[in-house]
Amino acid sequence: MMDSALLQARKVTVGYDGSPVLNQVALSVGSGSLIGLIGPNGAGKTTLIKVLSGLLAPTAGQVFLDGKPLAAWGRDARARAVGYLSQSRLVHWPVTVERLVLLGRLPHRGPWDRLSDEDATAVDTALLATDVESLRHRTVTTLSGGELARVLLARVLAGGPKVLLADEPVSGLDPGHRLQVLEGLRSLARRGCLVMVVMHDLTLASRFCDRLVLLDHGRLIADGSVDEVLHMDRLASVYGVDAVSVTRGDEQAILPWNQVPG
Amino acid sequence: MSSAIFKVNSTGRGRPQAILLSVLAVMVVVLSVVSLFTGRLGFGGIADLLTLRAADPETFRILLIEIRLPRTFLALTVGATLGLSGAVLQGLLRNPLAEPFILGASSSAALGAVIVFYFGIAGGSALATPLGGVAGAMVATALLLSLGGRMQEPLTLILAGVAINALAAALTSLALNLAPSPYAALEIVFWILGSFADRSLEHVVFAVPLMVIGWVLLFSTWRCLDALTLGEDAAASLGFNLAAIKIRAILGCAFAVGAAVATTGVISFVGLVVPHILRPLVGYRPSRLLPSSMLGGAALMLAADIGVRLIDTQLELKIGVLTALIGTPFFFHLLLVIRRSGS
Structure with missing residues (x-):
């Protein structure tokens, strides 16, 4: 299991003595799943995503x-x-939207390469997958927030990554677009991509993610299914809330309800 | 292949790009020729020069090879340098106000050249002065990127430039104050105003190779500038080593702008105006802006240098004065646009 993992963090620490931003985080994830990275503000989610994507070198691990x-x-x-x-x-x-999405092909193209069929197909596919094909020739400054979020996602998809690490891809979007983007990410995972998403919205995280990873004060404190990670005691101790569980069909979601005195 | 990208690329955008570069190149060639035939006494036609060549070959040689040619060649290369470095700095910092003069690189290069020249470091040799300019510009650009490397706000970056300009101005004043003779001080002041007049082939020989080194370094950033449209994290995730790119831009600016300023004095705003005018014509793509800004800078500089020779003033107008007079209102305009758009 450990060896077959696509992406692994081994005792990753960022920052020095006192209160490190990440503290000995160990994580092992395989392809084909949508993983929600959750935790209160300042828990270290963005730092972990940056370390996993290679943008930030860990201090240790x-x-x-x-x-x-x-x-x-x-x-x-x-x-x-x-x-x-x-x-x-x-x-x-x-x-233009097309030019922006084409930037996702940069790692696939040599400095002097002309645009290949493969590049064009990847851009077309990404535009269709995020439902922004009709915006292809629009200038990005004329897009709404929801459109821009989808175009930026298309940019990443155009690169055809095996691992997609997204930092709050649905923040600031209206409910319809949130559902649309998360549906897209889930179907990407179903096609074999490892998708890890930083999220604040526990309702959407619990509804869409196959697995949740909970960080608090730089430590990984829970990792598993929605039931394992988001039980009531933990919601109270980490987030200071109590919640209700909503079920429809065979899907379940957590709905934070009250702040509890902590 | 039905993909729209190919349609756009092969017929929609590719050709206008080639047309733009061709038009700019033709402008540079035509203006270079006009510049060669333009003197303080107005535009002397080819016939006049041919008459002169027949009558007095030695004067003809001195006029064309030792006076006109260095002037034209320096206007072309310095203009190209300013246009290119403006385009690279704007792409790197994602800021339409970035420019060697506004960010303090030009005045710091002038300071470096002044220190070397008037205080006789390395005997004040012809190569030492451009190298002094390179050193000054390098310190300023490195200081700027360390102060403002993470500054996203255009106006914050400009403040860093103001600080560097103020420091360079203070130290240049000190140099003037301590200059060996009042004549030396006056000479510094006139030199700093910026001009292509009275430059020799020796200036060209020492400055142009340094500028070319700078151009190569500046051009080497081109792909990353496109990726930086998405910000620094996204550019890094696309495989670019941002630290290395910044060092190349710093060194490139230092070599090109340092050598240019050390030879001609401070010529302001060319690096601001040229990329700004050309950016919409290249679809706002930072990489595409580099060759066109280079040619555009050369064309503008040649035209301005023809202008200062044709404008009838008792003393020849310094080109740095002309570009400042035209560039400053443009700068105000850009500031207002940026304030209005709130970015």
Whole structure:
């Protein structure tokens, strides 16, 4: 099980004595699942995503991708394997949607390569998968927040990553678009991609994710199914809330209800 | 293949790009020729020069090879340097206000050159002065990126530039104050105003290779500039080594701008205006902006240098004065646009 894991964090620590941002986090995830990375503000979720994607080197410990230390991967090879969707949706120049999505192909193209059939197909597929094909020739500055979020997701998908690490991909979106983006991520996972998503919305996390990883104060304190991770005692101790469980068909979701005095 | 990308790329965008570069290149060639035939006494036609060559070959040689040619060649290369470094700095910092002059690289390069030249370091040799400029620009650009590397707000970055400019101005004032003679001080002041007049082939020989080194380093950042459209984290996740890219941009700016300023003095705002005008014509793609800004900078500089020779003033107008007079209102305009858009 440990050896077949696609992405592994071994005793990852970030920061120094006192209160490290991440403290000895150990995690092992395989392909084909949608994993929710949850935890209160300041728990270290964004830091963990950055370490797993190779953007931040851990102070101690190591990350392994396909059994090989992430640091030993070449930059381009790593960029082809791991897609990272930043929390920031700031696009600095008013380029077209198509051009923006095409940036996802950069790790696949040599500096002087012309656009290949493969590049064009990957962009087309990504635009269709995120339902933004009709926006192809629009300038990104004219998009709504929901459209831009989907276009940025298409940019990552165009790279065809084996691992997709997304930092709050649905924050700031209306309910319809949240469901749409998460449905898209889940179907991506069903097709064999490892998708890990930082989320604040416990209701959506519990409804969509196959597995939840809970961080608090830089430590991984729970890792498993929704029932294992989000039971009432833990919601009270970590988030300071109590919650109700909602069921429809065979799906279940957690709905935070009251703040509890802690 | 029905993909729209191919349609756009092969027929929609690719050709206008080639047309834009061709138009700019033709402008540079035409303006270079006009520049060669333009003197303080106005535009002397080819016929006049041919007459001169027949009548007095030695004067003709001195005029064309030793006076006009270095001037034209420096206007072309310095303009290209300013346009290119403006485009790279704007792409790297994702800030339309970034420019060697506004960010303090030009004034720091001037300070470096002044220190070397007037205080006789390395005997004030012809190569030492451009190297002094390179050193000054390098310190300023490195300081700027360490101060403002993570500054996303355009105006915060400009503040860092203001601080560096103020420091360079203070130290240049000190140099003026301590200059060996009042004439030396006056000479510094006039030199800093920026001009291509009275430059020799020796200036070209020492400055241009340093500028070319800078161009190569600046151009080497081009792919990363596109990726930076998405921000630094996304660019890093696409496989770019941002630390290395920044060092190349710092060194590139230092070599190109340092050598340019050390040879011609401070010429402001070219790096601001040129990329700004050309950006919509290249679909706002930072990489595409580099060659066109280079050609555009060269064309603008050649035109401005023809202008200062044709404008009838008692003393020839310094080109740095002309670009400042035109560039400053443009800068105000950009500030207002940015304030209005709230970014």
